[in-house]
Amino acid sequence: xxxxxxxxxxxxxxxxxxxxxxxxxxxxxxxxxxxxxxxxxxxxxxxxxxxxxxxxxxxxxxxxxxxxxxxxxxxxxxxxxxxxxxxxxxxxxxxxxxxxxxxxxxxxxxxxxxxxxxxxxxxxxxxxxxxxxxxxxxxxxxxxxxxxxxxxxxxxxxxxxxxxxxxxxxxxxxxxxxxxxxxxxxxxxx
Ligand code: 5GP
Numbered sequence: 192x193x194x195x196x197x198x199x200x201x202x203x204x205x206x207x208x209x210x211x212x213x214x215x216x217x218x219x220x221x222x223x224x225x226x227x228x229x230x231x232x233x234x235x236x237x238x239x240x241x242x243x244x245x246x247x248x249x250x251x252x253x254x255x256x257x258x259x260x261x262x263x264x265x266x267x268x269x270x271x272x273x274x275x276x277x278x279x280x281x282x283x284x285x286x287x288x289x290x291x292x293x294x295x296x297x298x299x300x301x302x303x304x305x306x307x308x309x310x311x312x313x314x315x316x317x318x319x320x321x322x323x324x325x326x327x328x329x330x331x332x333x334x335x336x337x338x339x340x341x342x343x344x345x346x347x348x349x350x351x352x353x354x355x356x357x358x359x360x361x362x363x364x365x366x367x368x369x370x371x372x373x374x375x376x377x378x379x380x381x
Pocket of ligand 1: 203297
């Protein structure tokens with residue numbers, strides 16, 4: 192059996208990575224397994240444990256680092272986020288395409304670590320900074336300081352877009368999703 196693809200979707204906070212992922216899973220006939228990350232960030236009201244993230248304490252996150260359980264992990268604006276290693280491998284070995292939704296440093300680490308040529312990476316770009324800010328504010332989950340920190344982080348992340356296989360403009364969810372799915376399908380056939 193062919194090993195499943197590792198699909199990386201990155202991009203600044205508020206660009207709409209989660210919306211694109213859900214749109215793709217709901218509207219296209221493509222098999223994708225979403226890799227659920229572990230985080231020390233407090234759960235937002237609409238988020239579900241074990242669906243959006245595994246929400247853990249700092250101590251539990253430390254233990255997972257010590258036990259070498261992460262493919263990668265990063266600190267992002269005051270919280271830590273990590274991709275469980277064994278789960279990703281297990282799914283890919285079953286031929287499943289694994290979808291990672293992660294920030295830029297973690298994505299770079301994965302691209303450097305995973306050398307099996309069954310990886311495709313996307314950077315999702317907002318049409319402009321205002322769109323990014325609006326989305327973060329609309330969530331109404333972050334303090335002003337965190338909003339500013341996420342925006343600043345996003346601006347520096349955007350300078351690294353050229354490290355990815357494809358830069359996708361999120362001007363329209365359906366269009367951007369279609370572009371991503373077409374590129375994944377092309378890669379699957381190669
Ligand atoms: P949020 O707090 O908005 O859910 O996530 C903050 C940032 O961390 C987003 O860019 C998100 O994609 C990223 N992220 C989520 N999970 C992981 C992970 O496992 N590893 C890394 N490196 N980034 C992650």
